[in-house]
Amino acid sequence: MTDASRTARSGGERTSLYAEITTRIIAELEAGRLPWVQPWGSADTASLGLPRNASSGRAYSGINVLILWGAVFAGGFSGQTWLTYRQAQTLGGNVRKGERGTTVVYADRFIPDRERHRAREEGDDAQPIPFLKRFTVFNTEQCDGLPENIASVPPPVPEGLILPRAEALIRASGVDVRIGGARAFYHLQHDYVQVPPPQSFFEPVNWHRTALHELGHSTGHPARLGRDLSGSFGSRKYAVEELVAEIASAFLCAALGIVPTVRHADYIGAWLDVLRNDDHAIVRAASQASKAADYLLGLLPDDTPVAGAAREAA
Structure with a gap:
C-alpha cells in the first residue's frame, strides 16, 4: 500500500x-x-x-x-x-x-x-x-466462565425488598430475570428480563409492578404463548403489547396481593391512540393479559403458600 x-x-x-x-x-x-x-x-x-x-x-x-x-x-x-x-x-x-x-x-x-x-x-x-x-x-x-475476581456480580438486593410471593413467581417462571442497571426491558432474542434493583425505585413496592410487567412480555416468547412481539418502538403493535404487559402486571399484582402505585403516564398517549382507532383493542388486550397472568400463575407449585389464593384471584 x-x-x-x-x-x-x-x-x-x-x-x-x-x-x-x-x-x-x-x-x-x-x-x-x-x-x-x-x-x-x-x-x-x-x-x-x-x-x-x-x-x-x-x-x-x-x-x-x-x-x-x-x-x-x-x-x-x-x-x-x-x-x-x-x-x-x-x-x-x-x-x-x-x-x-x-x-x-x-x-x-x-x-x-x-x-x-x-x-x-x-x-x-x-x-x-x-x-x-x-x-x-x-x-x-x-x-x-470468567474467574470469580473478574466476573461482574450485581449488588445484592437488601432483604425484604422483594416480596416472597413475587420471588416465588419469578423463580417458578423459569425466565432469566437479571437485577441491575438502570433500565427495565425484556430481551426477546436472548429471552431474559432486566430490571433495576428495588432500592433504586423511589417506592420499592413499585419494583414489583415493573418486574411483573417485563415478565408479562416474556410470556409472548414463541416457546410460551407466542404473541406477536415484532412491533418497533412507537408502532401500534408496540403500544398494544405494552398495554397487554401492563394489564398482565396489574392482574398479577392483584393475584399476589401487591398494591403498587399507578404507573406514570409514559405510554398513555400511545394507548389512547390504539383505543380510539379500534374499539375491540382493549378487550383483546385484556384477554391476552389474562392468558399471560394465568400462564405464569399456573407455574407456581401446588404447595406454594400463595398458589391457591393467587389462582383463585386470577
Whole structure:
C-alpha cells in the first residue's frame, strides 16, 4: 500500500469515527440524557465510578468514558468492567453467543514515510498525524466462565425488598430475570428480563409492578404463548403489547396481593391512540393479559403458600 493511499484511508477512517461518535452523543442529548452525567441512581453502587478494563485494570479515559457510560445505561449492566473478545478467552471465559459489543477508540499519532522524507529534506521536525483506531469491548456481564475476581456480580438486593410471593413467581417462571442497571426491558432474542434493583425505585413496592410487567412480555416468547412481539418502538403493535404487559402486571399484582402505585403516564398517549382507532383493542388486550397472568400463575407449585389464593384471584 502506498503512503498516499494509507494516509487517505486513515483520513477517511478518522472522519468516519469522529462523525460516528458525534452522532451517538447527539442522539443521547436528543433523548434528554447528558452523556457526561452518570445516568443511574445512587442505589446501584456497583455502577458508580469510571469504566475500566477487567484484564489490565486500566481505567478508560476521554470519549471512551462517555461511550461506555452510555453502553452501561443502554445495556442495563450493573458493572463497569470491560474486555475484548480475546481478553475474555485469555482469562478462560467467553463472550456469550449473540452479544453485541461496544465500539471504543484508541487515539494515537503516526508519521507517514513521506512526511519523514520531507522533514529530512527541509531540516524540519516531522509532523505526526492524529488518528483514531476502533476496537470492540464487551461488558463482563456479557461473558461466561470468567474467574470469580473478574466476573461482574450485581449488588445484592437488601432483604425484604422483594416480596416472597413475587420471588416465588419469578423463580417458578423459569425466565432469566437479571437485577441491575438502570433500565427495565425484556430481551426477546436472548429471552431474559432486566430490571433495576428495588432500592433504586423511589417506592420499592413499585419494583414489583415493573418486574411483573417485563415478565408479562416474556410470556409472548414463541416457546410460551407466542404473541406477536415484532412491533418497533412507537408502532401500534408496540403500544398494544405494552398495554397487554401492563394489564398482565396489574392482574398479577392483584393475584399476589401487591398494591403498587399507578404507573406514570409514559405510554398513555400511545394507548389512547390504539383505543380510539379500534374499539375491540382493549378487550383483546385484556384477554391476552389474562392468558399471560394465568400462564405464569399456573407455574407456581401446588404447595406454594400463595398458589391457591393467587389462582383463585386470577
